[in-house]
Amino acid sequence: MSLDQCRIVDLPKISDPRGNLTFIEGGGRHIPFDINRVYYLYDVPGGAERGAHGHKELQQLIVALSGSFDVLLNDGRNKKKFHMNLPYLGLYVSPMMWRDITNFSSGAVCMVLASELYDENDYYRDYEKFVAQVRGK
Template identity: 70%
Template sequence: MKESPKLISDCKIIDLPVVSNPKGNLTFIEGSRHIPFDIQRVYYLYDVPGGAERGGHAHKELQQLIIALSGSFDITLDDGKEKTVIHMNRSYYGLYVCPMVWREINNFSSGSVLMVLASEKYDPDDYYHDYAEFVEIAQQKDRQ
């Protein structure tokens, strides 16, 4: 069975549940219910210096949900053919990023916290760190 190539259009903003309360709101996420994978790993970025960029890679198999827990940042998604920039600034929105999409994250506001829910445990072999190699492989998969 041939897997279809992943495209930016496969990535999307997911509205997360919000339980409103005068004492403070609560948002929760359940793997395979609110997002299309079971959660195997959670990590977060914080204290990112002004002007710094994060990301700069793609994953072969890993799926992610990226959330701005606090503050804001921009995520550039690139499938090897087109790019789009998504501004993240709400803790009840998650950006689903499918495999084979290059991501670069920048424009972090002061005090921002970015959380990632991942479909797999850390595996260094799942990464593309070289953009030219990623584009070549993405275009090969597109031709298959």
């Protein structure tokens, strides 16, 4: 997998004087996978980092529902930082990407839509092992 496959996804935004609405549909409509799990990070203390792992098969869409944070993606060869701060933009993360989520603002809420149910066997938790797998060693 290549970092080039990861991208910002424009999600529908329906503007209304009473408040805006954004929705996300899987199965190729807005994201290239069916949604099997949703989780969110919140009340992250200042200076804390989340993520610090990679996935073998899992695909994700990461959305800043409130506040902001940075997502650092690494495919074992190249790195790219995405600043997430708009609830109508999502970051598609393909399999075999190492991710770190940092720089949470006060009150930030990070929602993640996942293609699979939780499976510990899908995780890379050791960066050196992840890089070795990517590079075929």
